[in-house]
Amino acid sequence: MYNIAISLGLCVLTTILLRAVFGLGLWLSTLISLVVFTVCYLILTRMVMKKVAALMDTAQRDLQAGRVDKAIKTLESGHRFSAWQFYVKGQINAQIGTLLFMRRDFNKAFDYLQKGFVRHWVAMGMLGICYMKRNQTTKMVETFDRAVAANKKEPLLWNLYAYCLERVGDKEKAIQIMEKGIKKVGGDENLSANLQALKEGRRMKMRLYGDLWYQFHLEKPGAVVKEQTKAVMGRRKIVRR
Incomplete structure (x- = not known):
């Protein structure tokens, strides 16, 4: 990472100058050099992240205007900052993958x-979900385990994990995940309701999360409308009798 390399270079240079020119002791010159390293690293990091944030804002405006392809290209241009700062590459890849997944370009999104x-x-x-659809259940579980470990307070993520487990036929583990999720989140009505649904052999109700849920393409909004329409028609028939 360039940020670290530049900061370390300045740190070493400061140590040499302080000892050779000013005749400071090793411990004092090292302490001052560490301060220089920290300040330099923080300044460079802030500069890079400001540029990444500006790029993200541009991509967001493209998305709002319906220019998805342009937004993706804008995000891809941000890879030039990857050599400067940790996690930038991963964040950009995650954003691009999400956009591609949302428009159902699953193969590209997967990469x-x-x-x-x-x-x-x-x-x-x-x-x-990509691993689930590819019948790579072990990879699916590994991915969700990493995700919930890093994002313990996201109720929908725990629900999604359990939903996928139930879908691949591991209902018992799905229940265990939901129970663990409730503990980690600190209580959540939707988690509790879906846990009860799993225990009673009913379908989990994910549509409570709205668009956040539908972006995963595991259930179509149209399917929900049809289901509700059938329920209404059924009630009307009962009334007529």
Whole structure:
């Protein structure tokens, strides 16, 4: 990482100058050099992250205007900052993978999501789904385990993990994950309701999360409308009798 290399270079140079020119002792010159290293690293980090944030804002404006391809290209241009700062590459890959997944370009999305940042829980959830659809259950579990370990307080992520486990036929583990999720989150109505649904053999109700849920493409909004319509029609028939 350039940030560290430059800061370390200045640190060493400061030590040499303080000892050779000013005749300071080793401990004092080392202490001052460490301060120089820290200040330099923080300044460089702030400069790089400001540029990354500006790039993200540009991509967001492109998205809001419906220019998805342009937004992706804008994000890809941010890879030039990857050599400067830790986690930038992973964050950008996660963002691009998420956009591609949302527009159902799953194969392309998979390539980016694999290189995504673990703290980006939406991207990690999408990666887990990709593994599930590829029948790579072990990889799916490993991905979700990493995701919930890094994002313990995200209720939807725990729900999504359990939903995928139930879908691959591991209902028992799904229940265990939901119970663990409730403890980690500190209580959540949707988690509790879906845990009860799993125990009673009913379907988990994920649509309570709205668009956040539908972006994972595991359930279509249209399917929910049809289900509700059937329920309403059924009630009407009962009334007529």
